[in-house]
Amino acid sequence: MTSRWPEHLFLVGCGNMAGAMLQRWISCGLDPARITVLRPSGRPAADGVAVVKTMPAHLPVGTTVMLGLKPQQLADVAPALSPVLNHQTPLLSILAGTTIAQLRALFPGAADVVRIMPNTPVRTGQGVCALYADSQTSPDTLAKVADMLAPLGLVEPIADETQFNLVTALSGCGPAYLFRFIDALATAGKALGLEAAQADRLALATVSGAAVLAVEAQESAAVLADRVASPGGMTRKGMDVLDRPNGLAQLMTETIRAARDRGAEMAALK
Ligand SMILES: NC(=O)C1=CN([C@@H]2O[C@H](COP(=O)(O)OP(=O)(O)OC[C@H]3O[C@@H](n4cnc5c(N)ncnc54)[C@H](O)[C@@H]3O)[C@@H](O)[C@H]2O)C=CC1
Numbered sequence: 084m085t086s087r088w089p090e091h092l093f094l095v096g097c098g099n100m101a102g103a104m105l106q107r108w109i110s111c112g113l114d115p116a117r118i119t120v121l122r123p124s125g126r127p128a129a130d131g132v133a134v135v136k137t138m139p140a141h142l143p144v145g146t147t148v149m150l151g152l153k154p155q156q157l158a159d160v161a162p163a164l165s166p167v168l169n170h171q172t173p174l175l176s177i178l179a180g181t182t183i184a185q186l187r188a189l190f191p192g193a194a195d196v197v198r199i200m201p202n203t204p205v206r207t208g209q210g211v212c213a214l215y216a217d218s219q220t221s222p223d224t225l226a227k228v229a230d231m232l233a234p235l236g237l238v239e240p241i242a243d244e245t246q247f248n249l250v251t252a253l254s255g256c257g258p259a260y261l262f263r264f265i266d267a268l269a270t271a272g273k274a275l276g277l278e279a280a281q282a283d284r285l286a287l288a289t290v291s292g293a294a295v296l297a298v299e300a301q302e303s304a305a306v307l308a309d310r311v312a313s314p315g316g317m318t319r320k321g322m323d324v325l326d327r328p329n330g331l332a333q334l335m336t337e338t339i340r341a342a343r344d345r346g347a348e349m350a351a352l353k
């Protein structure tokens with residue numbers, strides 16, 4: 084049986100996001116001995132994972148490289164990383180905003196270049212990984228990357244790279260908006276008189292339960308919302324506030340647009 088894991092995985096940068104992927108991969112069976120992390124701090128990444136502070140002169144045969152640093156940090160590592168890549172080294176990038184063309188310009192030795200846009204819930208296997216590769220990347224490599232991402236949650240191929248920033252704004256950034264919503268729900272409860280810890284508990288359990296129900300139900304979220312709103316009841320009065328012309332739908336459109344447009348700005352800064 085072929086393994087879903089690369090023979091060796093080299094993570095260039097391993098902070099919040101790549102660290103969440105790493106934790107999930109290891110808990111799903113990727114042998115830590117097959118992973119090396121490049122981290123300027125040299126801090127341990129996970130039990131059994133090798134950490135190096137500087138770029139190795141060579142990578143083991145069968146290495147897949149994943150860029151896990153911030154887009155602004157890419158220019159610092161590219162001159163040292165580029166020479167150690169070759170046509171056998173798949174290059175994966177989780178960098179927001181950074182296009183395949185920009186990656187190919189920085190790393191001309193790489194043949195297979197794949198953009199992944201994960202989100203932090205991958206840590207529990209409930210994440211989203213959007214996936215894009217250009218036509219120069221072999222379909223076999225793309226299929227292997229999709230297989231490696233499968234234990235992290237939903238794997239969503241993106242056909243058109245021009246949509247990648249929009250997808251990033253929705254699913255990559257989305258957990259932050261949900262965390263804000265949990266806070267806002269609790270804060271509203273506190274402002275109107277609930278005890279703080281109780282409001283936090285109620286908000287978190289409500290969002291968690293509603294998300295699970297939405298996933299498991301056959302009906303759309305809109306139908307589920309209407310089922311909560313008894314005619315003439317309390318929920319409808321609350322939803323009338325959310326649903327007004329400049330309400331939640333408008334706010335989310337502005338939120339996603341602002342995040343999407345920042346992706347294009349970040350690409351232009353390179
Ligand atoms: N945080 C999130 O929810 C998501 C982040 N991303 C992407 O993940 C990437 C990393 O973001 P975070 O994990 O949030 O940032 P972070 O700041 O937590 O992690 C960046 C890591 O890169 C390391 N680093 C810095 N300079 C380096 C160098 N020269 N060589 C090697 N490593 C270096 C830092 O020590 C740090 O551990 C970004 O490109 C971001 O666009 C993508 C999806 C979601």
Ligand SMILES: O=C(O)[C@@H]1CCC=N1
Pocket residue numbers: 179251255256
């Ligand atoms: O804030 C960022 O730029 C990254 C991209 C998606 C989530 N975090």
